Amino acid sequence: MRHLPKFGNTSRILVVDDEKYIVNVIGKGLEDNGFEVDAFTDPRKALSNFKTGIYDLLILDIRMPGMSGIQLFKEMRKIDDTVKVIFLTSFEIQEKEWRMVLPSTEVNGFIKKSVATKRLMKVISEIIWDT
Amino acid sequence: MGHMKGAREPNLVQGTAEDIAIKMQTGSLIEDGGHNLLVYDNLDGLRQLFLKYAKAFLPKNEIILLATQYDGIDNIKHFLTEGGIDVTKHLADGTLFIIDAQEGYQGVDVNGTFKLALTLMSRARKEKRRGVTWLGDMGSFFAFDRICELVDYELSCPAKFEDMLKAVCCYHIEDFKNLDEKQQNMLVDHHFKSIFVHNKV
Numbered sequence: 001m002r003h004l005p006k007f008g009n010t011s012r013i014l015v016v017d018d019e020k021y022i023v024n025v026i027g028k029g030l031e032d033n034g035f036e037v038d039a040f041t042d043p044r045k046a047l048s049n050f051k052t053g054i055y056d057l058l059i060l061d062i063r064m065p066g067m068s069g070i071q072l073f074k075e076m077r078k079i080d081d082t083v084k085v086i087f088l089t090s091f092e093i094q095e096k097e098w099r100m101v102l103p104s105t106e107v108n109g110f111i112k113k114s115v116a117t118k119r120l121m122k123v124i125s126e127i128i129w130d131t
Numbered sequence: 132m133g134h135m136k137g138a139r140e141p142n143l144v145q146g147t148a149e150d151i152a153i154k155m156q157t158g159s160l161i162e163d164g165g166h167n168l169l170v171y172d173n174l175d176g177l178r179q180l181f182l183k184y185a186k187a188f189l190p191k192n193e194i195i196l197l198a199t200q201y202d203g204i205d206n207i208k209h210f211l212t213e214g215g216i217d218v219t220k221h222l223a224d225g226t227l228f229i230i231d232a233q234e235g236y237q238g239v240d241v242n243g244t245f246k247l248a249l250t251l252m253s254r255a256r257k258e259k260r261r262g263v264t265w266l267g268d269m270g271s272f273f274a275f276d277r278i279c280e281l282v283d284y285e286l287s288c289p290a291k292f293e294d295m296l297k298a299v300c301c302y303h304i305e306d307f308k309n310l311d312e313k314q315q316n317m318l319v320d321h322h323f324k325s326i327f328v329h330n331k332v
Contacts, residue, residue, distance in 0.1 A: 018201065019174065063201050063233075066305025068274035090203025091231055113203065 011128050012036040012054060016046045016072065017061035017088060022113060026059065026088075029117035030124070043067040052080040056128050057108075062089045084108045084127055143319070145327045148176035152183040160326065163262065163294040168322035172304040172330045174201055180328070181207065181266060182214040189221055192260045194251050198232035198244050198267035201303065225254070233271040241284050252296045262295035273306045282314055290323045299326075 013035050017023045023039045030037045038055075040046035043064050058076065060069035073085050086109040093110040108127045111120060144151070144160065148171070154160035161167060161184075171177045185195050199207055207229050212218045221227035228251070235244035248265040255263050272281035285300065292298065300322070307315065319325040 063270065063274060065201060065270055065273075065303030066309065070274065071276075090206060091233070114205070 010034060010036045011056040012038070013057045013059060013124070014046065014050070014055045015039040015059045016043055016064070016069070017041065017059075018043075018064040019061075022061070022088070025117070026120070029120065033121050035124075043069070043072045047072060047075050050076050050079055052083075055080075055083055057124060058083055058085045059111075059124075060085060060087055062087045063091070086111055086123065086127065088113055090114075142322070142324050143327070144324055145329070147329045148179050151326060151328050152180050155180060155184050156187040158187075160324070161264065161297050161299060162323070163297060164291045165323040166288055166290050166292055166298045167300065167324045167326060168302065168318055169299050169326040169328065170302045170304055170307050171328045174303075176328050176330065177268075177301060178202065178207070178210050182211055182216070184264065184266065185211060185216055185227065186214065188261075188264060189216065189226055194226050194228070194255050194260060194263045195221075196228045196230070196244075196248055196251060196263060196265040196267070198230050198235050198265070200232040200268035200270035204229050204231060226260075232268045233274070235267070236269070236284075237271045237275055237277070241280060245288070248296060248298065252293065255295055262297065264297045264299070266299045266301060268301045268303075270303055270306050273309050278310065278314070282310075282317065285318055286321055290321060 013030055015023055015026050015030070015037060016039070017026070018041050020041050023041055027037045027039045038049075040049070043060075044067055047067070058073065060073055062069040064072070069087055073087075076083060085107055087107060088111055090113045093112065109123055111123060144154075146154070151160065151169075169180075171180070181197055185197075189195060197207060202210075208218050208222075216227075218227065222229075228247070230244070230247070232244070235247065240246070244265070244267055248263055251263045255261070269281060272278060272284075288298070310318070
């Protein structure tokens, strides 16, 4: 894996998944690769703490009880209309279906939870630095 | 339970996941033909219920249909296998079905999973099996903002099916809280039994 570009400020990523294990694995993988990470297992708490201009990227589980990742992203986009997003899922990714739910919103990526950390870091670096 | 005001008390059952699993295993909780509601507060508890129920009733010649919303299908297979169920064998002989609940409820037909359960019931009858148990997570209705459709769907299903079909509609507590009090009470009242699982496994 190529080295990620270094900037004056560390890139900050918000991870939200209802499963603590997933949050821990992804959070550690990101921190080990030099990112600053905020992580939540409760989407409503993540939303109440969310502020504009803080995050370079959101990594959101699509299927969460109480508030889905799509619903959470819609609310976060009302606060920060430029924030980028990757959706996580354990299921088959059906982009066509999600385009129906989010017709006018750019989604930067869909990642299956089984994907290796190395691949995840590559996708993240491509999104954050538009490589 | 404050928000359950007005519900028929005899139909309400509460307990830890372990208590509920024991009652489900012995067959005393999920009666033949019952259309039940189950509210769980963590995924580990639901997994344990799936495992213990499948472990008890697959050997009793029952067909089990699991419709999962928050756990990947591979995760469920892995969890059941780790728990001592020969998942490969049961999938191959058609006694265990693990499907994506979202596809089942939000696909072309809201009754997709119901129709599958009915098909399995016909097959169970032909093969002289004990029956079919269908445990389905209803979370996709909330993800798609289809609460009215959910309530209509639930009310369209009778509290009692034919004896060969048992159903458990599973709700995560955070989804259930998205229903207003009237909707919660309607669903609790409508189901044959309403089971509330606490967070200890």
